[in-house]
Amino acid sequence: MSGVELKSVAADDADIRLDRWFKRHFPALGHGRLEKLLRTGQIRLDGKRASAGDRVAAGQTVRVPPLGDLTPLPKPVFVAPKKDDVALLLRSILHRDDAVIVIDKSPGLAVQGGTATDRHLDAMLDALKFDGERPRLVHRLDKDTSGVLVLARTAVAARKLTQAFREKTTRKIYWAAVVGLPKLREGRIDLPLAKLPGPAGERVAHDEDEGKRAITDYRVVANAGNKIAWVAMKPITGRTHQLRAHMAALATPILGDGKYGAAAAHPSGIADTRKLHLHARALAVPHPDGGTLKIVAPLPAHMKRTWDFFGFEESDERDPFAGFADDE
Secondary structure (H helix, E strand, C coil), rough: CCCCCECCCCCHHHHEEHHHHHHHHCCCCCCHHHHHHHCCCEEEEEEECCCCCCEEECCCEEEECCCCCCCCCCCCCCCCHHHHHHHHHHHHHEEEEEEEEEEEEEECCCCCEEEEEECHHHHHHHHCCCCCCCCCCCCCCCCCCEEEEEEECHHHHHHHHHHHHHHHCCEEEEEEEEEEECCCCEEEEEEEEEEEECCCCCCEECCCCCEECCCEEEEEEECCCCCCCEEEEEEEECCCCCHHHHHHHHHCCCCCCCHHHHHHHHHCCCCCCCCEEEEEEEEEECCCCEEEHHHHHHHCCHHEEEEEHHHHHHHHHHCCCCCCCCCC
């Protein structure tokens, strides 16, 4: 490519990070060089300086500077989803209308592919076309987090939903089992987080100087003495691994979260301690056609077993949004 290009962000790329957008469209561009182009202002988003972690929206313009001759990387091999995975996906539908599909994402299912990840939701979305368009991803959940995930069925719906998530007009409630009992039964965690470099995978840590502000409201719904607590969380910001890092900062790591809780996240005497106990329980989002769509997802099997073991009852929390302020 010899000159500057201005590329429009497609609806299918909405709400992904800018560095991932470049990874999709310019896979041979190394991360180090990408960071330098961003740092020097040669890459811009809608004419403004941008950073690798900025989320792109449908219709935005990315300024791509001359990149020279890049040796193209081999195209990834498409792996067709297995019939059992498709059947599981169809059973996971919580809501479906002309504009939106909401699924209950199972734990262990990645939303998008990556290095050594050929089993992911994005590869299965053709199964949810139902004689319409291929659904579009408009937000994300971590691979090991289960629960409510919204898909847009049209480009118009994708644009409106992406805007809602970007402008935080949505309300999200997560449930977790944490090891220990927070000193305060409810409160707000306001702790800046920064991404850590290194080969061990994506990870964040508290950093007052370089971190981005991260805020989580939480409250303890029930507890089994000081051993395990059922915590409801409302993220006010949406940083990578925010809830996991914030619970670990209270010295009450999420059960099964070895990345942030180390050995403390795997207490003895409890089944399924190697599985992350974090669930996107409920979501309220402005519907593209008007009104508000509220969806609740049941606990996944491993969390249900833990709830039963400690005598926690899902029905004890009839309204997941109760107890949290609507406006921030």
